[in-house]
Amino acid sequence: MIPAFHLLGAVAAWAGLFYKCRALRRNPGDRALLALCAVFALSGLSFFVSLPYVWVLVDRLAGVPNIAALLAQSCVVALIVGQQTVLTHWARPPETARRLVRWQLAFCATAIAALVVLFCLLTPARQRPKDFTLYYVHDPYYIAYLSVYIGIYLAGEINVVRACSGYARVAGRTWLRRGLLVTAAGAFLTLGYGAVRAGNILGIAFGFDLRAWETTAWVCGDVGSALTLVGWTLPGWGPRVAAAGRWVTAYRRHRRLYPLWSALHRAVPSIALAPARSALADRLAVRQLEFRLYRRVIEIRDGQLALRAHAAPETVAEALREGSRAGLSGDALSAHAEAVRIRAALTARAQGRTVPAEESGALDHCPAHPDLAAETAWLVRVAEAFR
Structure with a gap:
């Protein structure tokens, strides 16, 4: 875990939430935008709860060791499903989208319930805010818990890569295409985190150890998530930044x-x-x-x-x-x-x-x-x- 990256991720997520909430106030009926706001809120919460000092505080308030891990990873599962609902609303007619989103939300609730049950069976007694996975990965219940979590994580991010890169090829607006490509690149980078976590599980069965890749996993997860958040908002603020850059260039040339x-x-x-x-x-x-x-x-x-x-x-x-x-x-x-x-x-x-x-x-x-x-x-x- 890299606390500085987590803190920056939380700030970026909540800044994106504030930015998108302004648009949501103008379009309260936009379901895709509502889902995207939920993605930003959940991402910020997962980053924030994963900070070691917040982790310890949450555990103390709840009276359950490592309950912060369950909370953070439940947020991640929810935001992964939230990204799928955004893509569903973009790609499907309204009636079809609403029907599919109901199934997606039901799947999300079921997955989080499974994580809660497996966490209760695990009953992790030692507080491990910095190396929770590595410490408990030998426990059969945690292997099942991590398998559910990483399976959903990888499937969701792969779908984001596939869908966003596909939409980018047909997007008519330049900044929309760039935003989709940045989102796809970020989601692709997060697959490095998922691959290392899957390797942690497989290492138990096949006798290899990926501890040396732990920093790489967190860098891929945190930087990839940050890029994804930037990509979701880029079509909105990108043209304004470009216009500001053109103004600066024009002013300098005008003066020279x-x-x-x-x-x-x-x-x-x-x-x-x-x-x-x-x-x-x-x-x-x-x-x-x-x-x-x-x-x-x-x-x-x-x-x-x-x-x-x-x-x-x-x-x-x-x-x-x-x-x-x-x-x-x-x-x-x-x-x-x-x-x-x-x-x-x-x-x-x-x-x-x-x-x-x-x-x-x-x-x-x-x-x-x-x-x-x-x-x-x-x-x-x-x-x-x-x-």
Whole structure:
């Protein structure tokens, strides 16, 4: 057992419960969502009760040694069945789903009753919060108890892997597909815990010992469960995190383009769609960042075109030679040459110098870009070189 992992698992489960309960308040009739909330609550409770100091406290309050083990593992059985009810509601028509869910709940009640009976027959007297399974695995009643528990655990998690990976292949929404894949990956990882526990049982019959794999078992179980919880919630918060990431990227690029845009705007004010802002106001602009960035790219391009009559071709050629000698190549070399061209053209425009139309500085040395994102990234390099 790794208490830190259990504590993190409990926090993650209850955070997920809080997140999903907000959605449940908006859709109280959503049975799949209700089942998912139960999964999060049961997962958090199983992690919490398994913490050694909580285990001891529960035993003391109940007056029964190791009753915390029965409580935690009953929660796990219930949440495994809860995951099946979520998948059933997703995959079946409402009437069929309700009928199957009744059978699933009846199976859950029967399985927990079997665990209670076998636990009472075992009557574990020594409190073992950290190695309960390893200490009692030689007892015939506990072998039966563990066989029921692990059988349900493995069957349930295998079905989650199968169903979620299958649904991911046909999911239309990107973040739904990602959430299903993360859930399937988490459930697959938990199979490592189930395999070690099954090995503990088989080791009694065939004479081998998997004690060395105990840490691996807990890592697989705890990390896999945490990934599963993340996967169930990912379709809800994933797009918001992605949107926040896009905003940060847009803001940074918008700011990094400012020196180049400002220089071009001073020379060619007509490129701006809206009145120019001060550097401070530009820094504080946080709304409509993607549109602002798009406009900034377009206006920089317009400024470049407006300066073509002032850009002598030998300026670019010399910049390319200098950049090559400095070890630049590819986009870095092109960005350096374009920054030099813009700087020279701005100086020439300020001095009233032009070049013949047939000799005006072309953009042939600039790389072609397949989309606006690539164009923006390249202009950021130009702006950095220009600055």
